[in-house]
Amino acid sequence: MRSARPLPESAPVAEWQGVRVRYPFAKRQAVGPVDMDVKRGERVLLLGASGSGKSTLLLTLTGLVPRSIPAEVDGRVSLFGDDALSRKPSEWASCVAQYFQDADQTLCGMRVEDEIAFALENFALPPDKIDRAVTDAMRQLGLPESWRKRRSTALSGGERQLVALAATLVQDAAIFVADEPTAHLAPEAAERLHGLLTAHEPDRSVLIVDHRLDGLMEAIDRVVVLGNDGSILTQGHPRTIFREQREMLISFGIWCPAASELDAALVKAGVASPIPPLSLPEALEHLDPAVASRSSIDRARPAVEAFVAAHSANRGGERHSRVVARLEQADCAPFLAPTVLRSVDVAIHEGEILGIIGPNGAGKSTLGACLSGLLELKAGRRTGAPGGIAFQRPENQFVSGSVRDELLGALPKAMTGDEKTKRISGFLETWGLEGLESRHPFELSQGQKRRLALATLTISDRWPLLILDEPIAGLDARAASVLEAQVLEFSRKGRAIAVITHDMDLALRLCFRSVVVGEGCIIADGPTEQILSDPELLKRAGLAEPSCAKAREWLLRVAMC
Amino acid sequence: MAPAGGDVLKSLNPLTKLAVCILWLAAAVLIFDPWFQCAVIVITGIVLIVLNRTSPLVILGLMVPFSLFGFGFLTTALLFRKESDFALRVAGETPFASAAFSASITLFLRAVSCGMISAFFALTTDPGAFVRALMVHCRLPPQIGYSLFTAMQLVPDLAAEAQQMRLARAMKLGRVPRRIPGPVEAFSLCVPLLAFAIRRAGRTAIAMEARGLAANAPRTVMNAPAFQERDFAFLSIAAASLTACIVAVMADRGLFPS
Numbered sequence: 001m002r003s004a005r006p007l008p009e010s011a012p013v014a015e016w017q018g019v020r021v022r023y024p025f026a027k028r029q030a031v032g033p034v035d036m037d038v039k040r041g042e043r044v045l046l047l048g049a050s051g052s053g054k055s056t057l058l059l060t061l062t063g064l065v066p067r068s069i070p071a072e073v074d075g076r077v078s079l080f081g082d083d084a085l086s087r088k089p090s091e092w093a094s095c096v097a098q099y100f101q102d103a104d105q106t107l108c109g110m111r112v113e114d115e116i117a118f119a120l121e122n123f124a125l126p127p128d129k130i131d132r133a134v135t136d137a138m139r140q141l142g143l144p145e146s147w148r149k150r151r152s153t154a155l156s157g158g159e160r161q162l163v164a165l166a167a168t169l170v171q172d173a174a175i176f177v178a179d180e181p182t183a184h185l186a187p188e189a190a191e192r193l194h195g196l197l198t199a200h201e202p203d204r205s206v207l208i209v210d211h212r213l214d215g216l217m218e219a220i221d222r223v224v225v226l227g228n229d230g231s232i233l234t235q236g237h238p239r240t241i242f243r244e245q246r247e248m249l250i251s252f253g254i255w256c257p258a259a260s261e262l263d264a265a266l267v268k269a270g271v272a273s274p275i276p277p278l279s280l281p282e283a284l285e286h287l288d289p290a291v292a293s294r295s296s297i298d299r300a301r302p303a304v305e306a307f308v309a310a311h312s313a314n315r316g317g318e319r320h321s322r323v324v325a326r327l328e329q330a331d332c333a334p335f336l337a338p339t340v341l342r343s344v345d346v347a348i349h350e351g352e353i354l355g356i357i358g359p360n361g362a363g364k365s366t367l368g369a370c371l372s373g374l375l376e377l378k379a380g381r382r383t384g385a386p387g388g389i390a391f392q393r394p395e396n397q398f399v400s401g402s403v404r405d406e407l408l409g410a411l412p413k414a415m416t417g418d419e420k421t422k423r424i425s426g427f428l429e430t431w432g433l434e435g436l437e438s439r440h441p442f443e444l445s446q447g448q449k450r451r452l453a454l455a456t457l458t459i460s461d462r463w464p465l466l467i468l469d470e471p472i473a474g475l476d477a478r479a480a481s482v483l484e485a486q487v488l489e490f491s492r493k494g495r496a497i498a499v500i501t502h503d504m505d506l507a508l509r510l511c512f513r514s515v516v517v518g519e520g521c522i523i524a525d526g527p528t529e530q531i532l533s534d535p536e537l538l539k540r541a542g543l544a545e546p547s548c549a550k551a552r553e554w555l556l557r558v559a560m561c
Numbered sequence: 562m563a564p565a566g567g568d569v570l571k572s573l574n575p576l577t578k579l580a581v582c583i584l585w586l587a588a589a590v591l592i593f594d595p596w597f598q599c600a601v602i603v604i605t606g607i608v609l610i611v612l613n614r615t616s617p618l619v620i621l622g623l624m625v626p627f628s629l630f631g632f633g634f635l636t637t638a639l640l641f642r643k644e645s646d647f648a649l650r651v652a653g654e655t656p657f658a659s660a661a662f663s664a665s666i667t668l669f670l671r672a673v674s675c676g677m678i679s680a681f682f683a684l685t686t687d688p689g690a691f692v693r694a695l696m697v698h699c700r701l702p703p704q705i706g707y708s709l710f711t712a713m714q715l716v717p718d719l720a721a722e723a724q725q726m727r728l729a730r731a732m733k734l735g736r737v738p739r740r741i742p743g744p745v746e747a748f749s750l751c752v753p754l755l756a757f758a759i760r761r762a763g764r765t766a767i768a769m770e771a772r773g774l775a776a777n778a779p780r781t782v783m784n785a786p787a788f789q790e791r792d793f794a795f796l797s798i799a800a801a802s803l804t805a806c807i808v809a810v811m812a813d814r815g816l817f818p819s
Contacts, residue, residue: 068767093773100771105764108707109714110689114784121781122773130783153718167772335724335738374732386735389728396725399733399753410733442760 011081012037013175013205014061018075021056021065021230030056031230033075038175043197043206043219045238048226049253049476050447054209055101055179057226060084061207062092079175094123097171099164101179101209101446101474103157106164112138112155113148115163119171137170140196142189157392157470158184158360158502165193175205180446182212183473184392186359186502187544191215211476212503213257214547217242217278225254243267243276253432253478258311258505258547259283265303271296280550287554289561297558304551311505311548313512313529322350324465324496325384330377332363332370339378340366342521348384348465348496353487355507355514355528356500359542362517364500365392368467371498387465387498392473394453398441403433403452406441410456423459430486431455432479446474458486466490469500484510504546508532516541569612569791575691576698577792581799582682588803589674592810595663598670600806605677613685620680627676634668688713690786697785704776711765715758722757723750 020032031053038044048054059065063084066073077084079092097119100106107115116137120130138145141162147155152163161184168176178197182190194216197206210216223241227233233252234245241249242260249256259277266272266283277283286292287300326347333339340363348354348371356364369375372387391397400406407424415423428434431451436444441452454471457463468487472480487497487510501507507514508528516524516531518541524531531537532546570578589601609615692710695701701709727746731738742750774780 062771064767064771068770088770088775090770090773090775090778093771098771100768102764104761106768106771108765108768109711109718111687114689117783118769118774119772121783122775122778124779124781127781127783130781153714153721171772335728336740369728372732374728374737376737389732391725391729393725396722397729399730442756 012039012078013080014038014207015078016057016060016075017078019057019060019077020072020074021053021060022072023056024070024072029053029230030071031060031226033231034226036224036232036235038205038207040174040205041202043221044208045213045216045220045223046207046209046226047223047249047254048209048233049228050451050474050479051445052226052228053230054226055445056230058098058177058179058207058209061175061177062089062096062098063087064089064098090122093119093171093173095173096175096177097168097173099168099176099178099181101183103160103164103184106168107152107160109151109153111149111151112143112163115152116167116170118167133170133172137166140169140192141166142192156361156365158186158189161185162189162360169196174203175207178206178208178210180209180211180474182210184360184470184502186542187504188542189360190502191544194219211255211472211474213255214259214279217257217259225249225252227252238278239276242278250477253476255477261310262304262307262551265307266300269299269303271300271303280547284550284554289554289557297561301555301558304555308548308551308555311509311546311551313508313527323347323384324350324352325371325373325382325387327371327377328381328383330370330380330382332366332375333378334366334369335375340520341370341517344370344380344522346371346515346522346525348498350464350494350496351491352496352513353491353511354496354498355511356498356517357502357504357507357514357531357541357543358517358523360502362541363520364517365469367515367517367522368469368498368500372465372467385464387467387496388457388463389467390450390453390457390469390471392469392500394449395442397453397456398449401440402438403428403441403444404437406452406456407459410459412460412462427455427459430482432482447476447479450474451479454483454486458490463495465496465498467498467500470502471499472501472503472506480506504532504544505548508546508548516543518542570608570685571613571687572791573685573795574786574788574792575686575694576786577788577796578682578686579691581796582678584800585678585803586675588807589671589678592807593667593671594810594814595667595670596813597806597810598667598674600809601674602670602677604802604806605674605681609681609684615684619684620677623680623684624673624676627673628669630676631669631672634672635665690784693782693785697782698788702776703774703780707769707774711762715761718761719754719758722761723754726750726753 015037016034019034021030023030034057046054046057056065059069060073060077061079061084065071067085067089080095108118110118113134116134117130120133143162143166152160155163165181176197182193185193190212197208217238220238222235223238224235225233234241242256243263246256246260246264257278259279259282262280262283263272263277271287273283273286287297289297327344330344331339332341332344344367356367358364366375369389370377370382372389373382374389398406400409404424407427408420411420411423428437431454433448433451433455436448441449444452450473457466471483475483487499490497499507499510511528513526514528514531515522516537523541524537538545585601589598606620609620610617688710692706696703696706727738727742
């Protein structure tokens, strides 16, 4: 095992100088030109719209691009002062731990304990040390001991993500690189992970790409933003970036933390915090009803009320009278697998948007598939119309050789050619897929794949019931907002929609009603607002309160004063 | 600690099982006797059902491709008897009434018995443990070992991926997926599954490289199975059973002086 050579304190541990990447046969560059660095102990957040080249940039760090993934790379990538290409990617593993965007890209298909131990075995560490490190990593990420002997491929999407993270964190490398590490994690697991990634270790640098910013921002030293052309748009401290450049980030479809939204409203009202906030408590700290002036509070209240209203339950998704699909005393099981949920009673109504929430591996996707009628029940009864599912892994849905053919195949055969062309053009534009018509679906970025899967599902009026499984995982802010608008539109037209999600803000915004899945059954069914304000239930199901909860608490305190 | 009921065979060293399986496979190939083949099938089946708690239905399901393969031998041997002269001559010495039928049925049973022995190894062996045992006891280079591991995992991975694809396609067709795909559906899955296999192999190679797997570098191997007393016991019992079967066949053919 080769280690990094010692560097002066101020020298960057990783550096990109004029880096441009172009994949074979691609018409445009995937990345570049990029000039950036990461210093020792620095925690950098890389932001950008989907398809802006974030994942490619991370892959150049240890030379996986171009050594293992063919591409033309110009410029120089340095690690600890050495050219990244001066060593094989495997030789950088002791210095750089990489978590890839898809957990399946990080895992090798072994048993959980073997997956976690794999990198340490390659470092030739003594067995007792490896054993201790594996146990520690499992404990840190809250992986149950009973998982040790399970094959990683037999776990759910979120569970696999946790194992992949444990397998990467156990490397204890000087640079930790993580590409959307919380995309499929339940809130409690995401919070624990953010804590681990950002625990202040002066010698460990972190480079992270994530769309889930709340709970992460306080620990980030610098934000680097990539534009749609793969070059750097801006960079700086998160406080500065999210206050001064928020409008620009939004225009590029880049996620901003909820605190920055409230801060923008308070700036307009003239009562913003003197220091740009990174969290809701920070945004409201100077407006504590016990100490702040009445006039400041009066000016802030409409802004906070508007913020809470924008993040609160959508009344349009309230249940209507006609049931579209119903499960009665249903025992649900994945395809050709044993039962995971028992005695499920749930109905979804015309125009209703139902949230399905719960911890990783609880059986949410199985419930969604049973509700759609795609999976046969082990016991009980299902009645109602068949539903269409947007699967958690969009790749499973693609059967055609191009984006256009994929959309074409989803349209009714009776439609005329002109109508089809017009509908496809409209959907390509709506979902931000223009210019990608002739690309193979597997060549798209993760966010683009998800958008295509959603577009194929919604392009026809075939499904009175839609099941969206983690629909915003991997999407940028613009695509997520398009999705939300589409879901509301479908609801208005009377379609029933079930949204399986780990994003409590999304559940609260879209779903008037939610069911909480856990402990092998449905443990709660009721208004989302009520569910997400029940601390005991949230703890029991490994969920978290939505980001607007602190603002709502502030309004209650103001009302009491 | 003694292994639990269903874990007896899984707790054995994979290399012991490999040696036993090779021995039994060699015997199944060389001994052209229908009773011997039947004995192999029955013994392996009973061991799997009793000691590994494998469902008889699973065993029957796994034997379908081997039976089809064997059925090919059976029909070929029956239809082209002249070309099977040697087999017929050997089979003619067995108690099966018609020489042609006897040879055909022996070929069929041989395909199934080889399938049963392969299934025995696959159902009782963790691929990871097998690769680790090869790396530790046979000095197999890690890169080859993990390539072998990936290849061994491809079948269950393809099955899982095929299930997901079938679900997505069933949704598009507006019906519940059938438990067993029909020939048209199975054929239509071939190309996407091949593409998946290529993608999966590429991803695994990158994942292993990014986590430090390199050629000719020293590495620790955790949880490598060691040889224990139960391995020697299993080896002895398997060898004794095989010898007993062979002796019974020889006695049946009158190869021992009276």
